[in-house]
Amino acid sequence: MLQESANRPAEPFQMVVVQNLVKRFGSFAALSDVTLNVAKGEKIVLCGPSGSGKSTLIRCINHIEKHDGGRIVVDGVELTDRMADINSVRCEVGMVFQNFNLFPHLSVVENCMLAPMKVRGLSRSEARDRAIGLLRKVRIHDQANKYPAQLSGGQQQRVAIARALCMQPKIMLFDEPTSALDPEMVKEVLETIVELAQEGMTMVCVTHEMGFAREVADRVVFMDRGSIVEEGDPNTFFHAPRTERAKSFLNQIIH
Amino acid sequence: MFEVLFEQTADGQRYIDWLLSGLGWTLALAFFGWWIAFGVGVVVGIGRTVQNRIFAALARLYVEIFRNIPVLVQMFLWYFVLPEVLPSSFGNAIKQIPPPWGSFFPALLCLGLYTAARIAEQVRAGIEALPRGQTEAANALGLGGYLTYRHVILPQALRVIVPSLTSEVMGVYKNTSVALTIGLMELTAQARQISEATFQTFTAFGAATLIYLALALIAYQSMMLIDKAVHIPGTTPVKDMTGQELTEEVQQAGTLPDAVEIVK
Amino acid sequence: MNNLDFSIILQAWPYLWSGLLFSLALTAAAFLIGMVLGTCFALVQHFTIPVVSQIVRGYIALIRSIPLILVLFWFFFLVPIVLGHLSGNGRPIPIGATYTAFITFGLFEAAYYSEIIRVGLRAVNKGQFEASQALALSTFDAYRNVIMPQVIRVASPIILSQTIILFQDTSLVYVLSLTDLVGAASKLAQLNGRLVEMYLAVAAVYLVISSAASQFVGLLRKRYAFTGAHR
Secondary structure, eight states: OHHHHHHSOOOOOEEEEEEEEEEEETTEEEEEEEEEEEETTOEEEEEOSTTSSHHHHHHHHTTSSOOSEEEEEETTEEOOSOHHHHHHHHHHEEEEOTTOOOOTTSOHHHHHHHHHHHTSOOOHHHHHHHHHHHHHHTTOGGGTTSOGGGSOHHHHHHHHHHHHHTTOOSEEEEESTTTTSOHHHHHHHHHHHHHHHHTTOEEEEEOSOHHHHHHHOSEEEEEETTEEEEEEOHHHHHHSOOSHHHHHHHHHHHO | OOGGGGSBOTTSSBHHHHHHHHHHHHHHHHHHHHHHHHHHHHHHHHHTTSSOHHHHHHHHHHHHHHHHSOHHHHHHIIIIIHHHHSOHHHHHHHHHSOTTHHHHHHHHHHHHHHHHHHHHHHHHHHHHHSOHHHHHHHHHTTOOHHHHIIIIIHHHHHHHHHHHHHHHHHHHHHHGGGGGGGTOOOHHHHHHHHHHHHOOHHHHHHHHHHHHHHHHHHHHHHHHHHHHHTOOTTSOOOOOHHHHHHHHHHHTTTTSOTTSOOOO | OOOOOTHHHHHHHHHHHHHHHHHHHHHHHHHHHHHHHHHHHHHHHHTTOTTHHHHHHHHHHHHHHSOHHHHHHHHHHHHHHHHHHHHSSOSOOOOOHHHHHHHHHHHHHHHHHHHHHHHHHHHSOHHHHHHHHHTTOOHHHIIIIIIHHHHHHHHHHHHHHHHHHHHHHGGGGGGGTOOSHHHHHHHHHHHHOOHHHHHHHHHHHHHHHHHHHHHHHHHHHHHTOOSSOOO
8 A cells, every 4th residue: 555655646736626516697507516626737628519517617717707506726725705815816817718808998018917017016117028028929029019909809819818828827717719710810829829738837728629629638528508528538538429418519519 | 249248337347357257157167067077977987886785876876866856956955955954053154155155166066966977877888888808807817896997997988988978068067057046157147147237138148158159169179189089099980979979879779778868 | 953844845835836837837848849849850950951951950059059048048038039020010029938938948959859869860770761662652651650650769768868857957947037846946935934945845856756757768768678789
């Protein structure tokens, strides 16, 4: 027994612990008894038909949606109603929205500087340096002084990624990041996310892009009607799904 | 036609001096009234949108009271009723204030708080018009309530309502005329005075009308300049301001709260 | 704090009531005259009838730029003169303060109603008129049976809101010494010395009526939620 535990590798730290999560909208149960753990450095892809609760789940992780039952612990902090807890969690969790949600009245670089300055207390020049650095990383620093309305959808989404990264989060959440983009811009955004994944960022990504999922995911989690139906590594999931619902979902997507 | 204005009055001035004095009071009342209205209005407007039930209810109460009582009645309440319902030491002190200040300050408070209620509704409409995603994105970045309002919500909401605030600006200087009922010798009061003294009704009221028109033009142009100045690059410019607000009103007749109303 | 005696309001109520009736009558008269005239003004501008539409636009811009009190003074001065000219003998006809007030408020409101209706006209889909033409309806019939009913439906919440504002604005006939609700309270206050109670009562009456009417308009909006983007 002792020898076995000596050879077993150390338990990876669980960035996100979701236990028996329940979320209701009125009488509609968007999430029923969902349990999911995300280890540090792990990349999870959430997929499933519309209404399966995948967006709701990740929006609960940074308390954009308030859960009604169960527990969520992020980076060791339990999400309660206390603003102090919620804000400290949100500093460590970056989120990229389907509709980008850039601040239209601020320039690209100002969008990225706002939160580091006001929440992390960086000085203006420190924030600017960090912003330019991250904009350079997503290859959009030449548009730094433009305004969101002057950029294409793909460019805006890359700015949104940079903006989230400026807070130096420990985990990134992506809520269908390419669903609102024209097809020719999907590639540039996915490439940016893939690079991020390769650098070791912990991430949970809700997406329909199965090619991307195959490339990036450590684990694919399939949800349907508010619960997790199947999860596993990408190869198993895409080639040999176990459950009927997963099979029919994949048939629809892949064709 | 306007020669009579340059004649001598009984007290040694010229009638045009009366008119200018009236204009001075009108401008003072409008200017300071606007800033009170804007300050209080933005706060109450925000109050209408916050989560806290108590603040929201208080803000709602404020707006209901100050919007549903006519300006004239509010003037009377400030001028006649307030000194009576305050403790007698305060009340008497207020009654001691000599005219014209005794009329000016009640009028200022009245105008400021009345207009604030109207501005509050416009601010509320502006805030509610913003997509929810803005608040969500700000929250996701760790920006709390105050920071979100200050840096994300308000800058956008205030820009959006600049065209509709134009009617409030015009409303402020038009409503200054109601102060004549409590004895303030503003522009309209002076025009009436001149008309009674010289029997040149056309001239007297005509002069006042021209001055009000000039004020309207200045207000309108200033708001257009402000709208241009705060324009967000890359978005479509607003062409015809008052036309736009009415079009939006009517097209959203089913959904927009009764915020954007036409002001007298 | 002086002794407040609110029972005085009960005693005063009959007189206040007559003042309120006057306010309501004035509101109704101004609404009718204003809507009829306003519709004419709107249609004139909508069809861009030369010269007349320019004059109408000038009138509306003027009325909306100057205070209501000044408009009241103007019309009280002008209406008898104009009527005198119209009647042919050139001498001013005094028709009494009440009727002058009705006409004045009607003419004033017309400028505001006209703008609402004009925008309502623009909001109605052009296809409606084209469909009417395709059905060989005359322009008059098209507007009367197809266009205007839709305009009224879309614009009615705003028209009603405007009318509530009109009701509040009628209080300004005070400057002409007419006995509306405020005038009645003011006269009573001079007699019984009870300023506080009288004016608070007036405020309460306006508050209740305007607030209730606004709630009703809110309900109407929800029921007839029409075109327009749902956010």
